[in-house]
Amino acid sequence: MVQPTLTEVKFSNGAKIPVELHKVRVVQKLHLKPVDERLAAMAAGGYNTFQLNTRDIFLDMLTDSGTNAMSDNQVSSMLHADDAYAGSQSFYRMEKAVQHVFGKKWVLPVHQGRAAENIISQAFISKGHVIPMNYHFTTTMAHMELNGGKVFEIYTDEALKIKSDNQFKGNIDINKLQALIDQYGPERIPFIRMEASTNLIGGQPFSIQNMREVRAIADKYGIMVVLDASLIGENAWFIKKREEEFKNQSIHDILLTMCDLAQLVYFSSRKVSSTRGGGIATNDESIFLKMRDLVVLYEGFTTYGGISVREIEAMAVGLYETMDETVISQSPSFIEYTVNELDSLGVPVIMPAGALGCHIDARGFLPHLPQSEYPAGALAAALFIVSGIRGMERGTISSVRDENGNDILADVELLRLAFPRRVFTLSQTMFVIDRVHWLYKNRELIGGLRFVDEPKVLRFFNGKLEPTSDWPQKLVAKFKEDFGNSL
Numbered sequence: 001m002v003q004p005t006l007t008e009v010k011f012s013n014g015a016k017i018p019v020e021l022h023k024v025r026v027v028q029k030l031h032l033k034p035v036d037e038r039l040a041a042m043a044a045g046g047y048n049t050f051q052l053n054t055r056d057i058f059l060d061m062l063t064d065s066g067t068n069a070m071s072d073n074q075v076s077s078m079l080h081a082d083d084a085y086a087g088s089q090s091f092y093r094m095e096k097a098v099q100h101v102f103g104k105k106w107v108l109p110v111h112q113g114r115a116a117e118n119i120i121s122q123a124f125i126s127k128g129h130v131i132p133m134n135y136h137f138t139t140t141m142a143h144m145e146l147n148g149g150k151v152f153e154i155y156t157d158e159a160l161k162i163k164s165d166n167q168f169k170g171n172i173d174i175n176k177l178q179a180l181i182d183q184y185g186p187e188r189i190p191f192i193r194m195e196a197s198t199n200l201i202g203g204q205p206f207s208i209q210n211m212r213e214v215r216a217i218a219d220k221y222g223i224m225v226v227l228d229a230s231l232i233g234e235n236a237w238f239i240k241k242r243e244e245e246f247k248n249q250s251i252h253d254i255l256l257t258m259c260d261l262a263q264l265v266y267f268s269s270r271k272v273s274s275t276r277g278g279g280i281a282t283n284d285e286s287i288f289l290k291m292r293d294l295v296v297l298y299e300g301f302t303t304y305g306g307i308s309v310r311e312i313e314a315m316a317v318g319l320y321e322t323m324d325e326t327v328i329s330q331s332p333s334f335i336e337y338t339v340n341e342l343d344s345l346g347v348p349v350i351m352p353a354g355a356l357g358c359h360i361d362a363r364g365f366l367p368h369l370p371q372s373e374y375p376a377g378a379l380a381a382a383l384f385i386v387s388g389i390r391g392m393e394r395g396t397i398s399s400v401r402d403e404n405g406n407d408i409l410a411d412v413e414l415l416r417l418a419f420p421r422r423v424f425t426l427s428q429t430m431f432v433i434d435r436v437h438w439l440y441k442n443r444e445l446i447g448g449l450r451f452v453d454e455p456k457v458l459r460f461f462n463g464k465l466e467p468t469s470d471w472p473q474k475l476v477a478k479f480k481e482d483f484g485n486s487l
């Protein structure tokens with residue numbers, strides 16, 4: 001049998017250019033508005049990129065959640081969806097896909113990833129519990145804390161380094177895991193959570209070797225391992241590229257190995273299968289039964305879980321496509337290109353390149369701004385003003401306040417420029433690099449932000465801020481000086 005090899009296209013001159021292994025067949029017109037209109041839109045949106053209207057956005061790099069391009073096969077599958085409250089054939093096709101791709105028998109549909117987190121947290125977490133994990137995700141932590149749990153991030157010393165050679169910055173530190181179990185006792189640990197392509201620290205993967213070590217300790221103490229598989233395709237791709245033992249294995253085998261090391265797998269289909277929806281899967285019927293009735297209560301009947309049947313059909317196809325290297329490597333290869341180019345221009349970016357997006361280190365970019373003035377948020381606003389590119393703040397604005405009302409400063413201040421799968425072209429990517437580089441050269445013009453309207457829960461979504469000075473106007477003036485009438 002021919003060994004599966006990496007899907008990579010080489011250029012004869014050695015240049016590292018990501019080639020699109022798909023063609024564009026349905027397109028959407030974009031609008032690149034003049035800089036004054038972009039400033040007005042940013043001001044109206046309270047300097048929070050979540051508050052922008054896509055009408056004013058050129059390249060929407062907020063997230064890959066629900067914004068990946070669907071394949072022709074996914075779109076066509078939606079036509080034969082089976083509308084039924086109970087027993088829909090669409091669900092059984094999706095269930096079969098989860099069983100095949102992830103190797104898990106019992107499947108529960110939920111309306112998106114955080115709905116899975118709600119169900120899992122309600123089913124397994126109670127007051128006094130501690131949950132070790134490689135890193136939290138915003139909604140994950142919110143649900144766990146709501147149920148009385150406390151999250152412990154036990155990443156390795158490499159994880160938060162902006163520039164590192166470590167290929168698996170998403171690994172759990174095994175010594176810290178052992179210490180945590182010794183300190184709290186296994187009875188207070190309902191499960192250990194591993195997040196594939198660790199979102200908030202730059203889309204960094206973990207290795208299977210690390211997951212095996214985590215599972216060995218978990219087994220010793222009878223603790224369950226939970227895998228957040230929202231970005232599992234990309235993590236599997238990195239394992240194939242970076243972990244010697246797996247370089248000749250198929251992506252499917254790698255996915256099965258990863259899922260086999262967890263008793264419970266959950267995912268946001270908005271990411272993993274380029275659709276909407278989410279799911280929870282396990283091979284243990286007793287685990288399944290602890291969650292089943294909560295799904296009925298919060299999501300809908302167990303054969304639709306709050307998802308439209310058309311999306312469920314596309315989910316099934318999207319899950320199978322997660323085994324296709326040309327699908328899961330597309331976003332990482334564009335991210336790698338962007339990260340390497342920006343690094344060569346001196347812009348501080350998280351390295352090695354990870355999944356989901358290019359992550360710019362806002363503290364390195366704006367050393368003159370204290371974290372209390374939200375450098376990552378300011379950088380997100382500034383980049384939108386000078387380019388129409390919408391990124392996402394992943395720093396202190398995405399954090400919370402302590403009991404005294406002080407900001408808990410984020411470990412890392414990042415501006416995330418997401419690369420949804422198969423959405424942007426190379427010239428658009430080059431535009432991103434150019435505008436980020438221009439902004440870097442003019443970085444001293446960027447000032448801070450402060451809240452004017454701050455929600456108590458997940459404030460980064462709906463919060464409104466204002467600049468601490470007239471820096472946005474000065475930035476626009478410099479843009480006009482350098483670019484004239486250009487958009």
Ligand code: F0G
Pocket residue numbers: 062063064065112113114115137139140195199228230231268269270277278
């Ligand atoms: N887990 C991870 C690792 C995620 O990245 C997300 C969402 C969720 C869970 C929640 O899933 O949005 O379907 O409810 N991440 C999106 C992002 C929102 O932009 O990174 P959801």
